[in-house]
Amino acid sequence: xxxxxxxxxxxxxxxxxxxxxxxxxxxxxxxxxxxxxxxxxxxxxxxxxxxxxxxxxxxxxxxxxxxxxxxxxxxxxxxxxxxxxxxxxxxxxxxxxxxxxxxxxxxxxxxxxxxxxxxxxxxxxxxxxxxxxxxxxxxxxxxxxxxxxxxxxxxxxxxxxxxxxxxxxxxxxxxxxxxxxxxxxxxxxxxxxxxxxxxxxxxxxxxxxxxxxxxxxxxxxxxxxxxxxxxxxxxxxxxxxxxxxxxxxxxxxxxxxxxxxxxxxxxxxxxxxxxxxxxxxxxxxxxxxxxxxxxxxxxxxxxxxxx
Ligand code: SF4
Ligand code: SF4
Numbered sequence: 329x330x331x332x333x334x335x336x337x338x339x340x341x342x343x344x345x346x347x348x349x350x351x352x353x354x355x356x357x358x359x360x361x362x363x364x365x366x367x368x369x370x371x372x373x374x375x376x377x378x379x380x381x382x383x384x385x386x387x388x389x390x391x392x393x394x395x396x397x398x399x400x401x402x403x404x405x406x407x408x409x410x411x412x413x414x415x416x417x418x419x420x421x422x423x424x425x426x427x428x429x430x431x432x433x434x435x436x437x438x439x440x441x442x443x444x445x446x447x448x449x450x451x452x453x454x455x456x457x458x459x460x461x462x463x464x465x466x467x468x469x470x471x472x473x474x475x476x477x478x479x480x481x482x483x484x485x486x487x488x489x490x491x492x493x494x495x496x497x498x499x500x501x502x503x504x505x506x507x508x509x510x511x512x513x514x515x516x517x518x519x520x521x522x523x524x525x526x527x528x529x530x531x532x533x534x535x536x537x538x539x540x541x542x543x544x545x546x547x548x549x550x551x552x553x554x555x556x557x558x559x560x561x562x563x564x565x566x567x568x569x570x571x572x573x574x575x576x577x578x579x580x581x582x583x584x585x586x587x588x589x590x591x592x593x594x595x596x597x598x599x600x601x602x603x604x605x606x607x608x609x610x611x612x613x614x615x616x617x618x619x620x621x622x623x624x625x626x627x628x629x630x631x632x633x634x635x
Pocket of ligand 1: 353354355360361362364365397399427
């Protein structure tokens with residue numbers, strides 16, 4: 329991590345920091361890395377988000393804040409969350425990441441208050457093209473960027489059993505694009521985590537993320553040096569022991585029941601690993617791995633909309 333280049337010594341992330349507006353979702357994607365299909369309803373408190381980000385902004389700056397979840401449009405006070413993020417000045421841009429299924433009923437303020445809405449389209453939840461046209465029209469009206477990503481495949485995200493193999497844990501951490509390329513930091517309930525997984529994995533294991541040491545408590549003072557050390561740690565968070573990072577096995581996206589969702593992670597890390605990708609990423613960490621396709625102008629292809 330570098331300094332901001334803004335004449336101060338804050339930690340600067342050239343990518344984004346994530347804020348979960350909710351933890352639950354109206355879809356049940358297999359291997360959702362935020363555990364949303366098995367999470368009870370939970371709504372972020374805008375005042376808590378305000379406190380966390382205004383404190384953090386004294387020591388940290390990033391290019392964008394992503395508001396996600398779960399499905400963030402389930403939050404009834406979403407505009408308040410957007411407002412407190414904007415007022416914190418922690419980032420230039422605010423992006424909402426949504427599965428798009430509730431976007432048609434989002435209030436106009438949501439469109440006008442954010443810089444970008446990013447829709448992930450899954451084969452089991454395809455947005456009709458006339459609705460997509462309407463989203464594009466609303467985006468133009470509000471001067472908001474709209475990006476659409478087709479996500480036909482997912483990767484295994486976690487192993488509840490984990491691995492005892494220290495070399496493998498190191499390899500998974502070293503090749504982790506989430507931590508080293510996309511730099512998806514996460515702020516949640518008073519703590520800063522170097523990646524979303526270092527919060528969520530402890531929830532999967534019924535442990536308290538705050539006791540894991542993976543999160544750094546956000547303090548009401550300059551703590552940029554501690555933050556830099558935490559982010560740049562050579563060993564990675566303890567969560568790496570149960571995480572597949574970028575190298576989980578790939579599968580066609582599907583939605584599953586809550587019970588199936590929990591069962592599927594009950595395999596050891598070794599059984600859920602894409603070893604070929606692990607080798608490729610060791611040679612080049614920028615190899616494309618996620619299988620998402622950005623949809624430029626035009627309709628969602630026929631193959632996606634056929635039953
Ligand atoms: S849409 Fe799917 S991947 Fe996204 S939060 Fe919901 S369950 Fe998870
Ligand atoms: S827990 Fe480790 S492997 Fe998983 S995303 Fe975080 S840094 Fe990467």
